[in-house]
Amino acid sequence: MKASTITWIVIGIVVVLAGFFAGRLDLIETVPDSPLIGSTAPDLELPFLESDGTAPLYDGAAEVTVISFWASWCEPCKAEHPDLVRAAESLGPDGVRFVAVDSQDPERSAIAFLDEYGRSDHQEVVADEDNRASIEFGIWGLPETFFLDADGVVVGKVSGGVDFVTLVDLVGQVREGVEIGETSTGDVFQGG
Numbered sequence: 001m002k003a004s005t006i007t008w009i010v011i012g013i014v015v016v017l018a019g020f021f022a023g024r025l026d027l028i029e030t031v032p033d034s035p036l037i038g039s040t041a042p043d044l045e046l047p048f049l050e051s052d053g054t055a056p057l058y059d060g061a062a063e064v065t066v067i068s069f070w071a072s073w074c075e076p077c078k079a080e081h082p083d084l085v086r087a088a089e090s091l092g093p094d095g096v097r098f099v100a101v102d103s104q105d106p107e108r109s110a111i112a113f114l115d116e117y118g119r120s121d122h123q124e125v126v127a128d129e130d131n132r133a134s135i136e137f138g139i140w141g142l143p144e145t146f147f148l149d150a151d152g153v154v155v156g157k158v159s160g161g162v163d164f165v166t167l168v169d170l171v172g173q174v175r176e177g178v179e180i181g182e183t184s185t186g187d188v189f190q191g192g
Helices: 003-029 075-094 107-117 132-137 164-175
Strands: 045-047 054-056 064-070 096-103 123-128 144-148 154-159 181-184
Touching (some): 045 123, 064 075, 064 132, 064 164, 096 132, 123 132
Parallel strands (some): 096 123
Antiparallel strands (some): 064 144
């Protein structure tokens, strides 16, 4: 066999292997679909981050419940948090419940995050101390936001940061009875 033929065979093998491994790496970065869409949300109660007591993730009182999973070390969480606070201020008095679930975070880091990026009187901030909620909701990375209808059925999920306009739009769709499904807005972070 000629050297040029061997060279082309080696190049071909390298290209095929590179394509295979690139495809496999893409699977690792893809957030898996949530098996919760269309199902009742897990029945969980978590402790408040900054006060005594606990809060259920779904309480049956709201027309729409927005549950956001976040952490202080998560860069997209830093970008989205002010929009979540703004949405809670805007929609909270109108029958929308916002629950912010701090995940994989030391308490003092989470409180410092809230000091810097804001709080709302219409947002309940709870701590997922043992990762029970993250496991039950199948959290792959942060941030991830779930939308529940009035019956506690998970009708939507956003992986990655979500902005104010998107939040208002998705809440409106849930109010109209639309199962919004899943959306990815960008990167999710794993581990702090």
